[in-house]
Amino acid sequence: MAALRVCLILLALFGLSICVSFGQMSGGCGDYGADLRSELRLMGGALAKISAAGDVAAAPQIEPGKAYAVDLLPQAQVHFPVPPKQDRGGDGRSAGMLSLGNLAAGSWRVSTDSPVWIDLLAGGKAVTSSSFEMKTECPAILKTVVFAVPGGVPVLLQINGAPQHSVRLLVTAVSAAR
Numbered sequence: 001m002a003a004l005r006v007c008l009i010l011l012a013l014f015g016l017s018i019c020v021s022f023g024q025m026s027g028g029c030g031d032y033g034a035d036l037r038s039e040l041r042l043m044g045g046a047l048a049k050i051s052a053a054g055d056v057a058a059a060p061q062i063e064p065g066k067a068y069a070v071d072l073l074p075q076a077q078v079h080f081p082v083p084p085k086q087d088r089g090g091d092g093r094s095a096g097m098l099s100l101g102n103l104a105a106g107s108w109r110v111s112t113d114s115p116v117w118i119d120l121l122a123g124g125k126a127v128t129s130s131s132f133e134m135k136t137e138c139p140a141i142l143k144t145v146v147f148a149v150p151g152g153v154p155v156l157l158q159i160n161g162a163p164q165h166s167v168r169l170l171v172t173a174v175s176a177a178r
Contacts, residue, residue, distance in 0.1 A: 029138035034131075036141060039111050042067045042170055043140040052096020052159065054078045059156060061099040064108070067170045072096040072162050080119075080158050082126050088117045088161020095160040100171060105151030107174035111144040114167040117160050118145050123153030146174055 029040055047069040053059040054077045062068055072094035080097070089095065100108075107130065110118050115134075120127045131146040149155060159167065 025134045025136055027135045027137055029135065029140060031135050032133050032138070032141075032144070034109075034133060034144065036111070036144065039109070039144070039170055039172055040140050043111065043113070043168055047168060050098070052098055054096065056081050056097060056156060059097040059099040061101050062171065064100065064103065064171045064173060067168065069166060070096065070098065070159070070169050071166050072159065075160060078160070080160070081124065081156070082119070082121055082158070084117055084119050084158060084160045085126065086117045090161075092163070093160070094162040094165050095158075097159070098157045100155035100157060102152060103149050103155050104173070105149060107146050108149050109144055109146045109172050109174050110157065111141045111170045111172070112167050113140060113142050114162050114164065115142060116162045116167060118143075119158040119160075120147045120149065121156040121158065122149050
């Protein structure tokens with residue numbers, strides 16, 4: 001009922017498109033359009049602890065297919081090499097960078113339990129996401145974003161706007177058969 005009330009207010013203020021988008025973000029873990037069974041299993045298991053960096057040179061490398069508990073920094077201490085497409089910074093917000101090394105060319109999914117903004121850089125250039133889903137009632141994976149990554153270049157993950165100092169995060173290859 002509360003979601004309907006919010007949707008009606010959004011409809012009155014901004015039009016139907018925002019209301020539909022809001023409705024598409026609600027739902028549980030089983031409501032994702034993508035098959036996230038493997039990701040949900042990994043995010044529900046043991047998490048490797050890692051601390052994100054505030055600059056590129058110090059960015060620790062993470063492994064695809066491994067779930068992490070990532071400690072972030074105060075956003076003001078992070079110096080992104082490419083400005084985030086959406087800067088979600090502000091008082092009390094956290095951020096950081098992680099390296100993914102040289103990924104194989106293809107589609108890669110970044111999943112997190114937090115409403116952060118995620119940018120992916122390949123060879124120092126921003127990669128536009130090819131899809132995005134968010135389910136507000138899924139505690140394991142709140143948000144998942146897919147990027148088409150060119151191969152053979154260093155890949156950097158930029159996280160910004162975290163409302164807390166730690167996020168759970170997972171990077172996985174997207175299989176065409178999924």
